[in-house]
Amino acid sequence: MTKVTLEVNGKKVSKEVPDHTLLSVFLRDNLNLTGTHVGCDTSQCGACVVHVNGKSIKSCSTLAADVEGSKVTTIEGLAKDGKLHPMQAAFKKTHGLQCGYCTPGMVMSAVDLLQTKKNPSDQEIREWLEGNICRCTGYQNIVAAVKEAATKM
């Protein structure tokens, strides 16, 4: 067992967990933050993307113990004071989600894109999101959402 201490969505948390606990499992099972989804187990689908110290990572292939002491932001921590983050609002406006399963990872990944590059082209957006699989939308309205958010962020 290992003691893992993190700051998750602005709140300090500390839990004793088995050494091999993945960050995705830590968030979902130990903190009940079930917005972070697991879609594949092989680090391909990106439903599990969260931010660790501001950068997007795949939490299904990260050990919780490996990010000891980090600041973690999950989809639950994105909206502030009851107001959707501009990326969340853009996904709603452009119909960038259907079943909602890939959405948390997709949104977290897209937020990091705009932190990295302010006004990405369509091609740059599509290439950045290559690590996030969506089966519902055909990606078109996700690309539109990222472009919409870029005008607001």
Place this chain on the structure above:
Amino acid sequence: MASLVGSRVERKEDTRFLQGKGRYTADINIANQTYAVFVRSPHARAKIKSVDTSKALKSSGVVGVLTGKEIAEDKIGGLIAGWAIRSEDGSEMKVPANPPLAKDIANFVGEPVAVVFAETLDEAKEGAEKVKVDYKVLKAVVDPAEAMKSDAIHDGVDKNLCYDWLLGDRKAVDEAFAKADKIIKVDLINNRLVPNAMEPRACVVDYNTASEEITLYTTSQNPHLSRLVMSAFGGVAPENKLRVVAPDVGGGFGSKINVYNEEIVCSWASKKIERPIKWVAERTESFLTDTHGRDHVTHAELAVTNDGKFLGFKNETIANLGAYARVFGTVTPTYLFGPCATGVYVIPAAYSNVKAVYTNTAPVDAYRGAGRPEATYTIERLVEKAAMELGMDKTEIRMKNFPTQFPFKQTLVHTVDSGDYVAGLEKAKQMADYAGFEARRKKSEANGKLRGIGVSSYFEACGIAPSAAVMSLGCGVGLWESAEVRFNPTGQISVFTGAHSHGQSHDTTFAQIAADELGVPMENIDVVHGDTDKGTFGMGTYGSRSLTVGGIAIVNACKKIVAKGKRVAAKMLEVNEDEIEFKDGEFVALKSNKKKTIGEVAFACYLPGQRDEMKSPIPEGDEPGLIESSFFDPANFSFPAGSHICEVEIDPDTGNVKVEKYTAVDDFGRIVNPMIVEGQVHGGIAQGIGQALHENTQYDETGQLMTASYMDYTMPRADNFPEFNLGFTCTHATSNPLGVKGCGEAGAIASPPTVMNAVIDALGGQEISMPATAEKVWKACKAMKKSNAKAA
């Protein structure tokens, strides 16, 4: 009040999904739950000689281990085939037993043989490792084309043949072919696909020892059907002691129609071990055991005249059912396939013959489009090839054979109520700049690239399934949909539907239509679905049926609410009922202009008689309350149609195919929410392009699934697609009062042939099979270079 139907209303469900507040099955935990891990057959076909659970039972944290022996002893029934199909000779289809846990023989890799329950997931996994199964491996039957010549894998199923089905008239076809100037032939493989909803299947079961009620949370497209099947065929519990909840479900695409082994086993076991049970599939388990889609081997012919008129069509198909026949497994390659195989064309004579075979692979069932993509691929490859061989323009040959009068009695079964195929194709040509293609082709050539254009025109029969129509075809099941509209005393409304949303946006679109009918803001309306304890019975969502069947039930229930409201308002306003008009949520007495809002009427229905108004507002013959329900069984299928055009560019040095342009013009009748419909079309096209260029399910000759993770199975990604260009023609359906047609599957139906026709056009007519991967295309480019050099 402006109509909400037709508006781009933002989705109600998004607010929770976007903040991580969706509640999917795997998000649910129950105090004291155990974790289930299934022991699965590593062999495609093997006799189970013995199962030794002794070591597993002693393993740390293990609560119980159950096998096929116990489930058979408890007489729990197996999985079922939902549709009975008769062979051409009149014999009934052959369906083998499909026990929830294999006892004597395992018939595909991944078939569950035993299950281990433990205090933690890790302990359950360790326990599962310790279950010792002694197998005698048998030779597996994998290739559907060879199945009829192989050993029978099920007792009593000769030649592995489930049925040999015919639709149409062989003699009439022979006569038509005798008159033809030319016979166009294709040999096609409709590649096997894994639906891959992003949420893996899961179930959480809670058995209440006091009430003896089982609550099953599960990833289902149709919770009521699941309950019915588990109760009537599984014998797990009586329906009143079994609650099935399908909460937020992360995509289905057909793969979550079936009741699966794991749900039956966990529900049964929860009662046995008197503990809640949680099971969540890993992605590889989903690949191995979710129902797969397509998998047809087809030879088809089209008889044509020299000037491009179609005279006859024949289609001989072998359809792979996998190891077992499941809920839609037998109907998908027959009634959902055969009738659509003549496409949008007037073809005087036609037949479809389908032989469905069992193999030692995962069961094959409905996957987005279910039968209609296979049908459209068949006819649209033939038509495109006919244009090529006759030297005709590919749009002209289509126009020439379109019906121009509606209702259009299609060759084999359907009478299509409405449509305008010419307008659709004309619009697609214009939007795609079809006329400018040759210039673009030359430009690509100048850059050393090959450019091709492909067209397909499709129609499909969806909104399944009108009882009268399917019964007349000999199918044993008709499907309707139910709705209940419940006005609460204080004016908010709950709309209960038997349809289920797993991405389709029912919270929004159903609220739009109910708001229009009742004249109330849609914020006052909650759409409730997915819980057998809440709604009345329902058939669920698949086959593009939610709006065309379930939506109409909502409309009809709303109309009953308004009708009762009129009677109550008339009494309240002391006028005759025929003097009341209902408009924008108000009942108005025409002469006096006195009015009551629908909210006031609802309140009066629940709390009749107030202190200063001693008379009850409830008219004689009516009862208090304001709740109405409807069961809608449509008169016919709905028949969306359209034309799609695709342009691809191929790099002959790498074989890489780039989709440059994709134009879709669809006719979905009246559109409730254009934003949501566009989203459905985008997703469908993407799945179809996935089938055409990327996705393939590969078993090796021993029946091992070689593509069992996202490392090996190519899921289309954002950078595989261009921006799709969508257009609509809207001819209203006449089979339902809203005039709507289904839109969920169209994209996946139309796009595979559209893309393949473009690829084959770029390759100068060389046939190539789906998926047109870089390797195959590169080889075709090399062959083309060789033959060009020879010709020169």
